[in-house]
Amino acid sequence: MASRSSSLLACAAGRCPRCHQGPVFKTSALNLAHFQDMHDYCPVCGQHYEPEPGFFWGAMYVSYAFSVAIVVAVGLAVYVLGHDPDTWVYIVSAALAIVLFMPLTFRYSRLVMLYLFGGIDYNPAAPVRQARR
Template sequence: MATKTDSAALALLDLRCPRCRRGKLFVTSALSTRFAEMHAHCPICDLALEPEPGFYWGAMFVSYGFSVASFFVGGAAAYYLFNDPPTWVYVLIVTLLVLITTPLVLRYSRAIMLHLFGGIHYNPDAAKTTPAPPRA
């Protein structure tokens, strides 16, 4: 069975650091009110998780793609499950779907941005080194 460190895709799906594939990217769970709070540095390999100032502005384009997918899924579900309901039902379903999935969309948009466009390469030895002391 593959582990998180075997595959970049599994590390991405589990929201792990792209360099060591072990450290968590986010401080709390997606169900917390602080769902967007990321570690400044990977807790395992001390990689800076914001490669440059404003890096995650690009994640809004990934988030837009997720939102468009939500519109299509919500619209198709409303059409087929409720037999082409009135317009307000479409609006309500799509709005609820977008609001409910916001924490996951934000997290995965940032993780995809970091993994694909961060210029960070996997280093299996990065996790074996002693991490730096926690930063204030």
Template sequence: MFKKGSKINSIVFGLCPKCQSESMYVKRNPYFGKLFKMHRQCSVCGTKYKMEPSFFYGAMYVSYALGVALSIAVFLISKMVFKHELLQSFFAIIGALVLLMPILNRLSRNIWINMFISFDAKASGPQSD
């Protein structure tokens, strides 16, 4: 499922979409350090992550979709499993969105860049299975 060369591998782990050999982010953990601090380019294949100014503005749409999906999931779990009232469900949604915001933002950036750059086995060097 997370084999090198699959989009899901690059999206979940935040790896370079072209070679999948290096993290795109300076700090791998989004909770510690700067959330959006990325390397300028991949040191293995040379892919530039910011292809044009404001490239990652499009990731806001992906982030919105992920946030809506998370909100619906939290609401359904809150109402059906825990039998919470509407106000309690609302607070559960807000809490989940605030706690998972760094992960959602990075995930949306990873999805966005993977929509434009595909894996290239030649750029990654020898494959390891």
């Protein structure tokens, strides 16, 4: 397994930005009923995941960027593979892709927001604490 000392790998794995070990989310992205449930604190180092109230409202902008990228990629794929089909094919394909990727878009928009704007630096010597309940 790859080293978790890389912030990019830790972000992709959904790990804490401080210790790169504790999970940010409680369940798998495939658990559609609870894919959005986050831990309040890192179970390993105790880092609080919400630096300030309403912090994750900014993740909407990141989510929008991800959605635009998905729509452009799906549009290009439909154009190339479908030899420029009718407009309804583009709309249905883009809508399906957005709905299918929504759990990942939600999670990674929050992770990118936390890693880039959370003000939390990687600390390999972060103390190991008991999980707060």
